[in-house]
Amino acid sequence: KVEIIGSLTPGGHLGKKGEVTRFVDAENPEVRLDGGQLVSFYKADVKVLPDLPVSPAPPGGLGSTALKIGSKVEIIGSKTPGGHKGKNGEITRFVDAGNNPEVKLESGQLVSFYKDDVRAVSPLPGLAASAALTIGSKVEIIGSKTPGGHLGKKGEITRFIDGNNNPEVKLESGQLVSFYKEDVKAVVASPLLPPGGLSNAEVKVGSKVEIIGSKTP
16 A cells, blocks of 8 residues: 655645556556556655554454455445445456456446455355356356347357357347357256256246247247
């Protein structure tokens, strides 16, 4: 943690605080200010603040669930601008050496957070893990990294287009679209279906049905 104590660097940042993310040359640092802004400073403008003693995490508390890529998290602080406190999401990557994570919120939005704002959520006992993506998997589009406005659509994986397991999906409309894998979630079959799946369910007046084919024009 550092404090800006000089004004050699333009921008009027005197008195602000932040964290060094990297060095832009042999001696001058880039600092992420508490407001989220990234600024390259002359080293003479920056003073390192002493670390505060850290209280040990309570048994079973935050220390027991480390932040890692793929972790389900809850936003518990508001250091990061944007009013995201109380939202949930999943860590997609770490944006700097300080382990500040980028989180894909449930809305599909990608936001870089201060790690202090984020708490890993332990999975509930007995909760099934997300189904793996495989050719033939039924999927739902949950993100919007892929252009085209497909959020909320459903379809089936036809193939993987590269070594990163980014899938091509045949949407229910028949359209073939190549997606970033982060935008795609495998849809787990409902455990409430009768043995043998939908094929054994009797179709009658008043039945709730899903259109699963395209033979009908």
